[in-house]
Amino acid sequence: MTVTTTTLNGTSDQYLTLRGEEPKIKKIPSYESAKLVDPFNYVGETFGDGPGEDYPWADFLPHNPVRTHSEPPLELQNITDRGHFADPGHSRLRAWVKSSGGTIKDLGICVGTVIHGVKMEEMGPEERDDLALLIAQRGVVFFRKQHDLTIDQQRALGAYFGPLHKHPTYATPRRGDLDDVVVVYSDENSRPDLYAFSRAELFHSDVTYELQPPGATILRLLVTPEVGNDTLWSSGYNVYSSLSRPYQRYLESLSAIHTGYNQAASRSAEGHRIPLRAPIETVHPVVRVHPVTGLKSVFVNPGFVTRIVGVPKAESDATLAFLKDSFAQQTDATVRWRWEAGDVACWDNRIVNHSATFDAYPSLRHGLRVTPHAEKPLSVEEYEAAYGKPAKDWIKERLISLGIEGPAADDGKTKKGGFRD
Numbered sequence: 001m002t003v004t005t006t007t008l009n010g011t012s013d014q015y016l017t018l019r020g021e022e023p024k025i026k027k028i029p030s031y032e033s034a035k036l037v038d039p040f041n042y043v044g045e046t047f048g049d050g051p052g053e054d055y056p057w058a059d060f061l062p063h064n065p066v067r068t069h070s071e072p073p074l075e076l077q078n079i080t081d082r083g084h085f086a087d088p089g090h091s092r093l094r095a096w097v098k099s100s101g102g103t104i105k106d107l108g109i110c111v112g113t114v115i116h117g118v119k120m121e122e123m124g125p126e127e128r129d130d131l132a133l134l135i136a137q138r139g140v141v142f143f144r145k146q147h148d149l150t151i152d153q154q155r156a157l158g159a160y161f162g163p164l165h166k167h168p169t170y171a172t173p174r175r176g177d178l179d180d181v182v183v184v185y186s187d188e189n190s191r192p193d194l195y196a197f198s199r200a201e202l203f204h205s206d207v208t209y210e211l212q213p214p215g216a217t218i219l220r221l222l223v224t225p226e227v228g229n230d231t232l233w234s235s236g237y238n239v240y241s242s243l244s245r246p247y248q249r250y251l252e253s254l255s256a257i258h259t260g261y262n263q264a265a266s267r268s269a270e271g272h273r274i275p276l277r278a279p280i281e282t283v284h285p286v287v288r289v290h291p292v293t294g295l296k297s298v299f300v301n302p303g304f305v306t307r308i309v310g311v312p313k314a315e316s317d318a319t320l321a322f323l324k325d326s327f328a329q330q331t332d333a334t335v336r337w338r339w340e341a342g343d344v345a346c347w348d349n350r351i352v353n354h355s356a357t358f359d360a361y362p363s364l365r366h367g368l369r370v371t372p373h374a375e376k377p378l379s380v381e382e383y384e385a386a387y388g389k390p391a392k393d394w395i396k397e398r399l400i401s402l403g404i405e406g407p408a409a410d411d412g413k414t415k416k417g418g419f420r421d
């Protein structure tokens with residue numbers, strides 16, 4: 001069933017409209033009485049009654065269990081990326097889409113592809129392998145109108161890509177048997193604190209403090225406003241490609257600390273003091289190589305990275321700030337998705353950072369995410385030793401594929417150009 005929300009008169013009443021039924025009118029709190037939420041550290045609590053018992057997705061509303069103890073820390077798992085089994089031209093996936101009467105279309109040169117006209121639950125293993133490769137190449141692949149995809153089918157697809165991550169601090173669905181599902185939820189009772197963050201700070205990759213942070217991640221929105229709450233994805237391949245060779249080499253030599261403490265602290269502030277797992281900090285390479293594409297990607301984000309190891313603080317802060325701004329500013333390698341209810345986004349957390357927007361308060365937004373673990377991040381040195389071939393630079397590979405040599409080194413004579421629409 002599709003649910004849409006429409007906000008009338010800005011902040012007065014909210015209509016929750018089930019398709020084909022009379023709208024239910026629900027009073028929303030005043031602007032001041034809504035809980036002020038820092039979306040930078042939000043962990044999925046609900047503040048208020050929720051959308052009511054006739055809400056069709058009540059089983060998937062966020063639930064925050066009170067625990068007596070945490071589970072032990074995660075250990076390294078053997079993970080083989082399904083992208084290794086893909087056809088290089090995604091021929092099985094493309095044939096399946098075509099035979100379904102659907103289409104595959106790129107949304108930008110570097111990042112984003114959308115698939116229309118298929119039912120994801122009907123995808124076979126060969127198509128899934130090709131999809132794993134496509135996500136690794138394109139950063140994010142969208143599927144419109146996946147109204148019939150169940151959460152268990154979504155979990156099965158995620159588990160095909162890798163063992164599903166259980167979030168240490170986030171809410172899980174009320175249904176109770178879905179510890180490996182993250183609930184994305186906001187309503188009229190949680191008002192984003194627009195003073196709490198810069199927009200650049202919101203670009204992140206999920207749970208990068210884990211030993212094996214996620215790869216191909218699958219988010220399906222059940223309810224979304226008609227306008228607003230878009231999500232953006234920005235390519236780490238392109239951030240790397242945008243840098244000078246000396247700076248690339250410098251970053252390739254570095255590693256950074258990713259911390260889970262801030263996210264855990266924000267949860268304890270809401271009275272759920274004991275997380276599923278105690279917070280950890282993990283050191284990962286600043287430039288990682290995707291094991292399937294062999295492409296180098298900048299792998300830092302302001303949400304979880306606290307500092308670069310072995311460099312003075314001022315240098316670390318400046319480098320991280322520059323990379324944060326690079327993700328936020330590269331309009332040429334960012335895709336913005338305007339959600340409709342039932343849409344699915346599959347993104348590779350290894351090679352893109354993403355950011356929600358928080359412009360649609362007080363509209364209801366509700367989604368479910370499954371988050372497969374990927375390999376322990378590989379530095380350039382580790383990748384080249386393990387795979388016996390050089391890691392690659394995205395822009396060089398693109399130009400080679402077009403039969404173009406380059407790019408040429410800067411000769412210092414570049415002239416300022418004019419602006420063009």
Ligand SMILES: [Fe+2]
Pocket residue numbers: 204205206354
């Ligand atoms: Fe996220």
